[in-house]
Amino acid sequence: MRYRMTVIGTGYLGITHAACMAALGYEVLGLDIDVDKIRGLNQGELPIYEEGLGELLRAGLASGKLRFTTSYEEAGEFGDVHFLCLGTPQRAGGFAADVSQIDSALAALTPWLSRPSLVVGKSTVPVGTARRLADGLPEHVELAWNPEFLREGFAVEDTLHPDRIVLGVASDAAERVLREVYAPLGDVPLVVTDYATAELVKVAANAFLATKISYINAMAEVCEAAGADVVRLAEALGHDTRIGRRFLGSGLGFGGGCLPKDIRAFAARADELGVPLTFLREVDAINTRRRHRTVDLARELVGGSFTGRRVAVLGAAFKPNSDDIRDSPALDVALAVHRAGGLVSVHDPAAMDNARKAYPVLGYAPTPQDAIRDADVVLLLTEWQEFTDLDPTALGTPTSIVDARNALDPHSWQAAGWTYRALGRPALL
Ligand SMILES: NC(=O)C1=CN([C@@H]2O[C@H](COP(=O)(O)OP(=O)(O)OC[C@H]3O[C@@H](n4cnc5c(N)ncnc54)[C@H](O)[C@@H]3O)[C@@H](O)[C@H]2O)C=CC1
Numbered sequence: 001m002r003y004r005m006t007v008i009g010t011g012y013l014g015i016t017h018a019a020c021m022a023a024l025g026y027e028v029l030g031l032d033i034d035v036d037k038i039r040g041l042n043q044g045e046l047p048i049y050e051e052g053l054g055e056l057l058r059a060g061l062a063s064g065k066l067r068f069t070t071s072y073e074e075a076g077e078f079g080d081v082h083f084l085c086l087g088t089p090q091r092a093g094g095f096a097a098d099v100s101q102i103d104s105a106l107a108a109l110t111p112w113l114s115r116p117s118l119v120v121g122k123s124t125v126p127v128g129t130a131r132r133l134a135d136g137l138p139e140h141v142e143l144a145w146n147p148e149f150l151r152e153g154f155a156v157e158d159t160l161h162p163d164r165i166v167l168g169v170a171s172d173a174a175e176r177v178l179r180e181v182y183a184p185l186g187d188v189p190l191v192v193t194d195y196a197t198a199e200l201v202k203v204a205a206n207a208f209l210a211t212k213i214s215y216i217n218a219m220a221e222v223c224e225a226a227g228a229d230v231v232r233l234a235e236a237l238g239h240d241t242r243i244g245r246r247f248l249g250s251g252l253g254f255g256g257g258c259l260p261k262d263i264r265a266f267a268a269r270a271d272e273l274g275v276p277l278t279f280l281r282e283v284d285a286i287n288t289r290r291r292h293r294t295v296d297l298a299r300e301l302v303g304g305s306f307t308g309r310r311v312a313v314l315g316a317a318f319k320p321n322s323d324d325i326r327d328s329p330a331l332d333v334a335l336a337v338h339r340a341g342g343l344v345s346v347h348d349p350a351a352m353d354n355a356r357k358a359y360p361v362l363g364y365a366p367t368p369q370d371a372i373r374d375a376d377v378v379l380l381l382t383e384w385q386e387f388t389d390l391d392p393t394a395l396g397t398p399t400s401i402v403d404a405r406n407a408l409d410p411h412s413w414q415a416a417g418w419t420y421r422a423l424g425r426p427a428l429l
């Protein structure tokens with residue numbers, strides 16, 4: 001059977017899922033309460049920066065397989081399978097996840113589901129959420145939980161070629177439907193389990209990734225104290241296939257709309273369950289210290305005070321190849337420097353509009369060269385290729401650079417007369 005699908009919530013995850021499902025040949029209706037976003041999407045305008053997604057969106061619209069609406073009535077009538085891709089941000093004033101977008105969406109959708117339907121949660125939620133939601137559904141509506149593991153910057157690739165698919169189901173029928181839905185993806189490892197395990201796989205994976213990053217950043221702290229080099233250390237650790245080199249990228253640490261809020265929500269939920277995951281608080285604390293250390297290193301390089309000093313900030317997005325500035329380490333550092341009296345000039349290849357809107361107090365430069373010109377110190381905070389490709393001999397009078405992502409070749413910067421410093425590496429390399 002060719003299912004007709006809806007995707008409720010068209011943010012980073014929802015747009016990607018909707019466009020990819022349409023690319024697989026399904027008829028898909030995306031729904032959001034943001035009227036402007038829906039109008040734009042129906043005109044083929046992608047509201048985010050994501051490699052290959054704009055083309056997929058426009059191909060879906062052109063084929064007639066994909067369209068968008070703000071009407072729950074239309075969604076209820078249209079779909080057999082309804083994917084929930086709502087946001088689950090950190091609760092205001094706390095660490096737990098705010099699942100109110102999911103509650104509202106489900107309350108708005110359910111009354112329009114007049115025939116047997118499957119609702120599939122993809123959002124990242126505290127364990128126990130799916131059970132609670134399932135208990136509130138009418139008998140002809142079933143719930144499954146199918147967490148998503150895509151990375152921003154690789155969203156399309158990860159959706160069409162996932163490492164694994166996890167299905168939390170309460171019946172064979174739901175499993176059958178979802179196996180059919182994902183069959184066009186080919187031979188992908190599939191883990192079929194209960195709701196709670198499916199919900200936990202997602203937060204356990206993100207907590208592991210965050211822990212791995214903070215582990216190498218804790219090693220960077222030790223390297224700094226001992227005069228060792230964390231980049232060589234990570235390289236040597238990574239050769240051990242049991243450890244692996246991925247996510248041992250030391251530097252400014254993790255940000256974004258997921259890892260930080262997910263480890264906090266997981267720790268909060270684990271507390272409620274009476275199983276405190278105290279190490280996650282340390283993972284969070286190590287991560288925060290990296291931001292402070294970057295600011296301190298920059299301050300040191302401009303002689304102890306930022307007052308009146310020009311600081312070039314390369315990067316605003318939380319990672320390269322994204323325009324997402326949610327909990328961006330780069331903007332956190334830029335703001336701290338600004339508050340300490342520094343004259344900040346930020347450049348980012350994709351996140352300038354988002355950054356300007358969120359932080360109008362910061363200065364912005366149209367090119368990296370403009371940001372760097374006359375700067376007393378340059379901070380590389382997001383490792384866009386446009387920045388790692390910069391030729392240090394072509395940037396005017398050399399000053400100092402903090403490579404907070406260990407992404408540059410120290411020798412070429414030093415050879416060009418720059419004072420090069422990085423986190424977790426000796427001053428002289
Ligand atoms: N961004 C990512 O790379 C990934 C996100 N996730 C998880 O997926 C979920 C969604 O994340 P994002 O897409 O980043 O969030 P987002 O904030 O970009 O998107 C959420 C969308 O839902 C819409 N919305 C809010 N309330 C609504 C309602 N009542 N009805 C319809 N639409 C409504 C918002 O307008 C927004 O467009 C989160 O749980 C996140 O943790 C999981 C894997 C990857």
Ligand SMILES: O=C(O)[C@H]1O[C@H](OP(=O)(O)OP(=O)(O)OC[C@H]2O[C@@H](n3ccc(=O)[nH]c3=O)[C@H](O)[C@@H]2O)[C@H](O)[C@@H](O)[C@@H]1O
Pocket residue numbers: 124148149150151152153206209213246247248249250251252253254255256257258259318319
């Ligand atoms: O739940 C989610 O939303 C997603 O969260 C992360 O994906 P994402 O946040 O897009 O980006 P990552 O590539 O994981 O990077 C997260 C942060 O960690 C930082 N990072 C990453 C790797 C590394 O070695 N070092 C490091 O500091 C990045 O700069 C970035 O700020 C996970 O990798 C995805 O599997 C998951 O689906």
